[in-house]
Amino acid sequence: DAKTTQPNSMESNEEEPVHLPCNHSTISGTDYIHWYRQLPSQGPEYVIHGLTSNVNNRMASLAIAEDRKSSTLILHRATLRDAAVYYCILGHRDGGGTSYGKLTFGQGTILTVHP
Amino acid sequence: DVKVTQSSRYLVKRTGEKVFLECVQDMDHENMFWYRQDPGLGLRLIYFSYDVKMKEKGDIPEGYSVSREKKERFSLILESASTNQTSMYLCASSTGGGRGSNQPQHFGDGTRLSIL
Numbered sequence: 001d002a003k004t005t006q007p008n009s010m011e012s013n014e015e016e017p018v019h020l021p022c023n024h025s026t027i028s029g030t031d032y033i034h035w036y037r038q039l040p041s042q043g044p045e046y047v048i049h050g051l052t053s054n055v056n057n058r059m060a061s062l063a064i065a066e067d068r069k070s071s072t073l074i075l076h077r078a079t080l081r082d083a084a085v086y087y088c089i090l091g092h093r094d095g096g097g098t099s100y101g102k103l104t105f106g107q108g109t110i111l112t113v114h115p
Numbered sequence: 116d117v118k119v120t121q122s123s124r125y126l127v128k129r130t131g132e133k134v135f136l137e138c139v140q141d142m143d144h145e146n147m148f149w150y151r152q153d154p155g156l157g158l159r160l161i162y163f164s165y166d167v168k169m170k171e172k173g174d175i176p177e178g179y180s181v182s183r184e185k186k187e188r189f190s191l192i193l194e195s196a197s198t199n200q201t202s203m204y205l206c207a208s209s210t211g212g213g214r215g216s217n218q219p220q221h222f223g224d225g226t227r228l229s230i231l
């Protein structure tokens with residue numbers, strides 16, 4: 001399975017943009033890039049996902065490199081409530097297999113937001 | 116909003132007991148998943164189900180079984196609980212799309228299970 005690499009931790013100040021990087025150099029052509037986050041004492045929460053083009057939603061933006069070997073989750077204005085563990089995950093889409101949207105979580109990036 | 120509800124936030128059981136963890140989702144999702152989360156190991160997939168009465172093993176199915184008699188409910192069963200099954204258990208669901216599905220998963224808040 002293709003793996004992702006993220007920094008263990010990052011820090012930001014409130015109301016500043018945050019760019020969370022993810023490397024996935026062995027990504028296959030049909031793998032989607034998913035981002036989830038997990039706040040303390042809660043289950044993971046879906047943030048965004050994409051295949052090739054950059055994506056925007058109300059929570060964040062996802063910038064995908066042209067060669068798809070890396071991506072960046074962008075939080076445009078960090079708040080204290082954005083402090084969480086952020087997971088970059090590849091969603092396998094093997095047509096002949098039994099993926100059914102299975103996700104393999106890594107260790108993620110711990111984001112600390114300072115007031 | 117999708118709601119995934121796990122029956123207990125905290126549960127304490129004894130070694131050898133049969134333990135049932137229940138999960139209910141209210142969005143008519145086809146796929147449901149059970150994970151466990153341990154410090155340093157992240158989330159690991161135990162079992163998943165893509166339809167009623169259908170199930171597939173995940174990465175760590177040993178010591179567990181599952182039941183999906185109704186579409187909205189997915190149960191995780193510890194046949195004979197052991198101390199190494201002390202963990203946070205998380206349930207998730209997602210819409211269908213078959214084998215190539217890449218729909219977002221919606222998670223419950225977890226059940227922290229302690230086996231004494």
